[in-house]
Amino acid sequence: MSSNITLYSWPTPNGIKASITLEELGLSYKTVPIDISTNIQKEEWFLKINPNGRIPAIQDGSQRVFESGSVMLYLVDKYDTDRKISYAPGSSEYIEQVSWLMFQMGGVGPMQGQANHFRLYAGARSDYGIKRYIDETKRLYEVLESRLKESPYLAGDKYTIADIANYSWVRSAPGSLEIDLSEFPALKKWSDEIGKRAAVTKGADVPQSGRTEEQKLEFSKNARAKIDAMTNSDKY
Template identity: 80%
Template sequence: MSSNITLYTWPTPNGIKASITLEELGLPYKVEGIDISSNRQKEEWFLKINPNGRIPAILDGSQRVFESGAVMQYLVEKYDTDRKISYAPGTPEHVEQTSWLMFQMGGLGPMQGQANHFRLFAGVRSDYGIKRYTDETKRLFSVLESRLKDSPYLAGSKYTIADIANFSWVRAAPITIEIDLSEFPSLNKWVDNIEQRAAVQKGVDVPQTGRTQEQKAELFRNLRAKVDALDNSDKH
C-alpha cells in the first residue's frame, strides 16, 4: 500500500500508539525523531504541524494530523480497508472501539500522566499528588481488568486501535510508577500477549534511542530517587 507519511514522534506511551498502528498496518513511513526533553516540539516549524506542540503527529502528503487518537483513527479510516485492527463504522464493535479509545485519551492517559509527573518529574515531592494519581491509575486499570475478564480484547473478539492505545500506557506503569500488573491478572495476560506481536516489538522502539529496557528502568529509578529526596510539599 502506497503512502507518503512522515511520523513525528518520540518513544513515549502516546508516541508509540502511532508507530505501532503504522507497523500493524504495514505502511511505509518516514520518522522524524522529536526529543521532547529538548523542547523541539515547541519550535515554530513543528507548531505548524501540531499547534499544541505535542507528539505524535503525522503529515500524510500535505495533510496534517495531530493528537495520538486522531492519528490512529485517521490511519485506520484511510488505510485499514481489510479491518485488520479496526471495526467498520456503524457496527456495535466500532462504537465499543471508539469508547475504549476515548477511555484512554480522556482517562487513563491524563491520570497516569499526572502520576508520572508527581512520581518522576515534580520539583517538590507531594505525597498527596503521588497517591491521588497512582490510585486513580490503579482504579482505571481495574476497569480494564473487569472488561478483559469477559472479552479477549477491549472492543470485542479482535485486537484494535483501542487495545493499542491502552496497552501503550499500561505497559509503562511497572517501570515508571511501580504498579505491579500481577494485581490485575487479565490485564497482565493481555499486555503479555500484545507484547509478542512483531509489529508491536518494532513500534515500541520508534525512533530508536539505543536504550535497553534495563537502562530505561534505571533512568526511572533515578528519577524516583530524586523526587524522594525532595521536601514533601504536603507538609507546608
C-alpha cells in the first residue's frame, strides 16, 4: 500500500517495533537513519518530531507520532483495516492486545534497557544494578512464559502488535545479556516462530546497519568484558 510515511529509526529493540509493523502491513515508507551513537536524536530538528529525543518516530503527512507503542497503535488504527496484526477496538482481545503492549512499554523495555545499560554500557561497574535489572527482566519473562503456556499469542489466537513489541526485546536477550531462553520453553518457541516471519527478518534490519549477527555478538561480548574488568563500585 502506498503511503506518505517517513520512519526515523535505528535497528534497536525499540526501533524495530516500528519497522516490523510497517513491513507486516506491507506499507511503503521512507527511512531516515538516526544513528543514536552520534546523538542526532538530540538535534533541534529531530526534537520537533520526537520531543523526547529518542527513536523510533514517524511522520505521516503532517502528523508526527513518537513512542514506539504509540507508533504501532497509530499504524494499525489507520492502516490495518483487514485486522492482519491487530484486533478491533471494543473487543475483549483488543483490550488484551493493549494490555500486553503496555506490559512491554512499561516493563520489559525499561527493565531490559536498564539491564543492558548496567551490563554493557555503564561507566562504572555495579553488581547490584546488573543483578537487579537482569532478575527483573527474567521475572517479566516468567510472566510472558505463563501467558504463552495458555495462549499461542499474547492477545489471543492471533499474532498482533503486542507480540511484535515483546519479541523485539526478547530476541536480543541471549546475545546482549546471556539470558538462556530455554529456561522459558513457551517463550522460546514463540520467539523462534516469530523470528521466521519474512516481515520480521526484513523489519529487524531497518535501517540496514551493515553489521553481521556475529559482529553484533562480538560487540556485546567485548562490552561485557569491559564491565567485568572494572572493580565493583557499589557502596551500601
